Amino acid sequence: MNPLLNRRKFLGQTASGLSGIALASLLQENHLLAKESGPIRPNINPKEPFASRKSHHAPAAKNVLVIFCSGACSQLDTFDYKPELIKRHGQPMPGGANLRTFQSEQGNLTKSPWEFTPRGDCGKMISDLVPQIGDLADDICFIHSLKGKTNTHGPGENFMSTGYTFDGFPSMGSWVTWALGSENSDLPAYVAIPDPRGTPQSSVNNWGPGFLPAAFQGTDFNATNPLRNLHPPAGVGAKTDLATRSFLRQINERHLERFPGDSELSARISSYELAAKMQLSVPEVSDLSNEPASILKEYGADNESSPLMKLRSSFARNCILARRLIEKGVRFVQLFNGAYQTGGEGVSNWDGHKSLKEQYSNHGPVLDQPCAALLKDLKRRGLLQETLVVWCTEFGRMPTFQKGASGRDHNPEGFTGWLAGAGVKAPFTYGATDEFGYKAVENVATVYDFHATILHLLGLNHKRLSYYHNGFERRLTDVHGHVIGEVIA
Amino acid sequence: MQQADFLVKRLEKEEGQNLSSQVARAWQLCFNRPTESDELRDSLTFIKAEGRQQFARALLNANEFIFIP
Numbered sequence: 242m243n244p245l246l247n248r249r250k251f252l253g254q255t256a257s258g259l260s261g262i263a264l265a266s267l268l269q270e271n272h273l274l275a276k277e278s279g280p281i282r283p284n285i286n287p288k289e290p291f292a293s294r295k296s297h298h299a300p301a302a303k304n305v306l307v308i309f310c311s312g313a314c315s316q317l318d319t320f321d322y323k324p325e326l327i328k329r330h331g332q333p334m335p336g337g338a339n340l341r342t343f344q345s346e347q348g349n350l351t352k353s354p355w356e357f358t359p360r361g362d363c364g365k366m367i368s369d370l371v372p373q374i375g376d377l378a379d380d381i382c383f384i385h386s387l388k389g390k391t392n393t394h395g396p397g398e399n400f401m402s403t404g405y406t407f408d409g410f411p412s413m414g415s416w417v418t419w420a421l422g423s424e425n426s427d428l429p430a431y432v433a434i435p436d437p438r439g440t441p442q443s444s445v446n447n448w449g450p451g452f453l454p455a456a457f458q459g460t461d462f463n464a465t466n467p468l469r470n471l472h473p474p475a476g477v478g479a480k481t482d483l484a485t486r487s488f489l490r491q492i493n494e495r496h497l498e499r500f501p502g503d504s505e506l507s508a509r510i511s512s513y514e515l516a517a518k519m520q521l522s523v524p525e526v527s528d529l530s531n532e533p534a535s536i537l538k539e540y541g542a543d544n545e546s547s548p549l550m551k552l553r554s555s556f557a558r559n560c561i562l563a564r565r566l567i568e569k570g571v572r573f574v575q576l577f578n579g580a581y582q583t584g585g586e587g588v589s590n591w592d593g594h595k596s597l598k599e600q601y602s603n604h605g606p607v608l609d610q611p612c613a614a615l616l617k618d619l620k621r622r623g624l625l626q627e628t629l630v631v632w633c634t635e636f637g638r639m640p641t642f643q644k645g646a647s648g649r650d651h652n653p654e655g656f657t658g659w660l661a662g663a664g665v666k667a668p669f670t671y672g673a674t675d676e677f678g679y680k681a682v683e684n685v686a687t688v689y690d691f692h693a694t695i696l697h698l699l700g701l702n703h704k705r706l707s708y709y710h711n712g713f714e715r716r717l718t719d720v721h722g723h724v725i726g727e728v729i730a
Numbered sequence: 731m732q733q734a735d736f737l738v739k740r741l742e743k744e745e746g747q748n749l750s751s752q753v754a755r756a757w758q759l760c761f762n763r764p765t766e767s768d769e770l771r772d773s774l775t776f777i778k779a780e781g782r783q784q785f786a787r788a789l790l791n792a793n794e795f796i797f798i799p
Contacts, residue, residue: 474731481780488776489788495769496794506793 280707280714283420287504288511290456291430294422296700301664301729302629303424304567304574305417305699306619308612311398311441311579312590315638315649316657317678318353318601321385322366325676326640327352334641334677343392343651344594347641350677351649354598355605363668370605373613379668380616380625382660382728386672386681389636389653389688394581394592397635397653398443400688402575403451404717408443411451411708412459413692414573416717419457419708420701424570427522429515431573432566433459435466437555438589439582448575452710456508459575464558468523471516486517526565529558536561540614549603557611564618567628578608587648591634597648616661625662629698633658633691640677655681658691664698666730689722697724734786741782749774756786760795 283294317323330352334340337347355368360375365383367375374381391397396406403410411419414431423430433448440461441447448459462468473482493510500506529542537543542557544550556578563576579590587593587600619625637656638649655674661667672684693703696717703722707714716722737759741752753773757765765773777785789795 477731477784481784484776484780485784485788488772488780488785489791491772492769492788492792492794496792506797509793509797 281705287507290508291423293424297702298700300700302698303627304572305629306563306567307575307631309577310591310634311577312592313636313651314591314634317640318355319368319371320383320657321674321678322357323678326350326678337641342639344643346644348644350640351642370601371609373609377613377616380661382665382667382669384671384686385657385674386684386686387656387658388681388685392651392653394442394635398441399446401633401635402447404692404719408446409451411453412448413717414448414459414575415450415453415457417573419453420706421572423572427518428569428571429460431459432571433461433575434463434559434563435461436577436580437465439580441577442581453708464562465555467527471520526569529561532561541610553607556607560611560615564615567624593648595646595648627663629663630661640679654679664730666728671728686725689718690725692717693722694725733790734783737786738782756789760789
């Protein structure tokens with residue numbers, strides 16, 4: 242090969258080189274260089290992938306607790322009060338005749354079966370379906386103008402949990418723990434607590450790592466079902482297990498010496514170490530037996546007098562577990578209320594298509610007291626000062642009942658989510674739906690905006706938290722999202 | 731654990747009762763290379779304390795067995 246440049250190449254390369262320099266200097270003058278807007282990669286030590294890492298800017302919140310009501314919880318029967326809907330109860334919705342939503346044609350506008358009453362000192366109107374959460378209105382920032390982009394459950398859960406409607410993208414918890422690590426080296430950085438009735442429709446996609454390193458996936462267990470595969474095999478004692486693990490580490494470290502810098506090999510060594518620590522720490526954090534009777538009572542975990550109360554008690558135990566994990570410094574906890582596995586269509590989730598009143602009469606009490614107790618408990622312990630609480634669902638529901646049914650169809654056009662705790666303005670209400678609660682019309686907040694705001698409160702710039710995958714700088718917020726400055730304290 | 735027991739049985743069948751040749755055979759089967767002298771020594775010390783089943787369990791969980799970097 243001729244090492245000298247020929248004339249054509251010389252001209253071609255020097256020309257682009259010179260214009261490159263000119264472009265860089267122009268960008269510099271306009272402050273558009275990547276230095277200020279490019280990706281910020283977390284500096285992850287493969288031997289300690291969960292070590293605590295610095296955020297992009299000073300964070301308002303250290304931890305996150307997400308309460309996810311799966312099945313699409315109706316904004317109109319909980320937090321979004323619409324006097325006009327009550328007034329026009331039983332009348333057709335203007336424009337409703339030609340509207341085909343997920344399952345069917347529209348019946349008439351239908352007010353909530355539950356009354357709304359003023360709650361807290363702020364007097365926020367909240368329904369009697371969730372009275373105890375309602376009583377905490379002074380601590381909550383409601384966003385009534387959320388807007389999704391799908392009316393189907395699986396994609397809707399993916400969208401809320403990962404920012405994409407498709408399967409296979411990293412969940413918010415994975416992004417956050419990839420960026421920030423954890424404050425606790427003995428427990429997983431990211432825990433997903435499925436409902437006692439089972440998993441949501443999109444199941445593990447809600448806490449999956451996507452293309453981020455697998456170490457940052459959520460570890461799922463709850464108060465009823467302990468972490469799987471944690472204990473040594475039958476017949477292997479603790480001493481033997483420890484000895485075998487240290488022999489294994491010896492073999493692995495020798496092997497690593499021959500392949501220095503291979504993060505997968507060292508990550509696997511560290512995952513054995515974390516698993517060993519978790520054999521002690523997870524049973525300890527999941528053991529609620531030393532929680533005082535007053536706490537069990539406050540959460541509703543002491544009453545098993547009926548099947549419904551038994552269910553509430555199991556969910557209440559998950560709420561206590563969530564508090565214990567936050568208390569121990571687990572970075573991201575995702576608590577699910579409602580499951581698809583054991584009955585979609587509103588049976589064991591919030592998907593109230595057919596008989597909303599009957600089904601929500603069960604779901605409300607299961608959620609309300611335990612969830613309210615969790616917020617009060619976090620506040621009492623001072624944990625709300627550093628924990629951001631996010632309440633969300635996959636999308637909202639229609640102000641009409643479905644034609645020929647007694648429930649509401651799917652509606653991604655406008656729904657409610659709320660924030661509480663670290664860095665959040667409260668009591669506060671942001672955005673609004675139209676007079677019936679159908680479409681977000683005032684200060685419309687996309688799910689991307691919701692995510693950007695959550696990351697911002699954690700000290701992360703949603704535009705710079707990115708991971709290069711398949712030719713794209715991928716973000717939780719794709720190419721969208723604006724931080725909702727108004728909801729920040 | 732079941733696979734570890736199978737490996738132990740195979741080592742016994744192929745190498746008889748000689749522990750050193752069992753270790754060498756295990757290394758050859760799992761990692762496709764002979765043991766180095768300290769590996770043989772450490773393995774024999776470990777087997778004396780915890781038995782061959784645990785030795786086989788460790789080998790089957792080793793990065794060198796599972797990954798080709």
